[in-house]
Amino acid sequence: MQYITFNHQKTSAIGIGTWHIGEGNQSQTEAEMQAIRYGLDHGVNLIDTAEMYGEGLSESLVGNVLKDYHREDLQLISKFYPFHATPQLIETSLKASLKRLQTDYLDLYLLHWRGNTPLSETVSGLEKMVQAGLIKNWGVSNFDLNDLKELSNLENGNHCRINEDLYNIGSRGIEYSILPWQKQHDMSFVGYSPFGSDGSEYLNIKPVIKEMALQKNISIHQLLLAWVLRNHDLLSIPKTGSANHMQSNIAALDVQFTADELELLDKSYPKPTSEPSLETI
Numbered sequence: 001m002q003y004i005t006f007n008h009q010k011t012s013a014i015g016i017g018t019w020h021i022g023e024g025n026q027s028q029t030e031a032e033m034q035a036i037r038y039g040l041d042h043g044v045n046l047i048d049t050a051e052m053y054g055e056g057l058s059e060s061l062v063g064n065v066l067k068d069y070h071r072e073d074l075q076l077i078s079k080f081y082p083f084h085a086t087p088q089l090i091e092t093s094l095k096a097s098l099k100r101l102q103t104d105y106l107d108l109y110l111l112h113w114r115g116n117t118p119l120s121e122t123v124s125g126l127e128k129m130v131q132a133g134l135i136k137n138w139g140v141s142n143f144d145l146n147d148l149k150e151l152s153n154l155e156n157g158n159h160c161r162i163n164e165d166l167y168n169i170g171s172r173g174i175e176y177s178i179l180p181w182q183k184q185h186d187m188s189f190v191g192y193s194p195f196g197s198d199g200s201e202y203l204n205i206k207p208v209i210k211e212m213a214l215q216k217n218i219s220i221h222q223l224l225l226a227w228v229l230r231n232h233d234l235l236s237i238p239k240t241g242s243a244n245h246m247q248s249n250i251a252a253l254d255v256q257f258t259a260d261e262l263e264l265l266d267k268s269y270p271k272p273t274s275e276p277s278l279e280t281i
């Protein structure tokens with residue numbers, strides 16, 4: 001396993017994504033639990049979930065797996081809906097998530113995306129949850145540069161530990177200013193949907209990827225994940241409901257690129273050259 005510093009802690013370079021996990025039939029659920037166990041048994045030490053995922057089904061499945069592990073060895077991220085972003089509703093949502101997850105604290109609690117509640121109210125609610133010992137730290141998701149700057153100027157806004165945005169080879173916008181800004185402000189970055197999410201709707205796999213994967217004797221998914229992790233400076237959270245895929249994703253951490261290979265990929269999937277609007281899934 002390869003580790004990075006994330007949220008001021010030694011963290012596996014991939015975490016476990018859980019969107020759509022826990023929503024299927026019994027045999028799917030069993031396979032998903034095995035996939036998560038495989039990851040945890042092979043050094044992955046972070047899980048990303050949300051109250052939105054299956055309206056609690058994902059958190060419940062994660063809770064069922066976690067009861068067999070030492071809680072303090074893992075970082076657990078969950079997220080609340082923007083329409084639960086007032087102090088009172090944050091507390092209600094958090095307590096429900098903790099119950100489903102069968103734990104008494106989260107490592108990170110994130111505003112899933114920005115809604116209508118003033119950010120200052122949300123920050124104040126999150127700070128109260130830190131003081132109550134129910135979360136260790138908090139963060140945000142789907143924030144663009146302006147959102148991050150606005151947040152950092154609020155009272156306690158600089159306590160925001162992480163921002164989680166879309167990042168894969170077809171969606172490179174965050175490289176332009178969000179990632180550099182977060183590094184400068186000691187805020188860890190999580191990239192979601194390294195494979196462009198379920199199906200190929202969000203990511204156009206061009207021939208260069210297929211040819212390079214073949215040459216390197218790796219799968220397309222391994223190439224996509226290794227590319228996201230190439231600079232060892234962010235966390236990626238692939239989702240899989242299969243232990244075999246989890247094994248393959250962990251093995252992708254050993255894949256290296258030459259400068260020529262990266263240049264070739266840049267030609268088909270160019271770096272942003274101006275501030276793009278934030279892409280989300």
Ligand SMILES: NC(=O)c1ccc[n+]([C@@H]2O[C@H](COP(=O)([O-])OP(=O)(O)OC[C@H]3O[C@@H](n4cnc5c(N)ncnc54)[C@H](OP(=O)(O)O)[C@@H]3O)[C@@H](O)[C@H]2O)c1
Binds near residue numbers: 020245
């Ligand atoms: N903060 C946000 O707003 C936000 C938004 C989207 C996602 N997320 C988080 O990021 C996580 C990952 O994103 P995502 O779920 O959208 O999609 P993703 O991880 O980009 O892709 C998941 C898809 O890839 C397949 N897959 C995984 N490993 C594979 C492998 N080795 N070989 C072949 N197929 C493989 C999965 O199928 P199998 O299950 O069959 O392996 C699934 O269909 C989510 O689960 C969630 O935790 C956060």
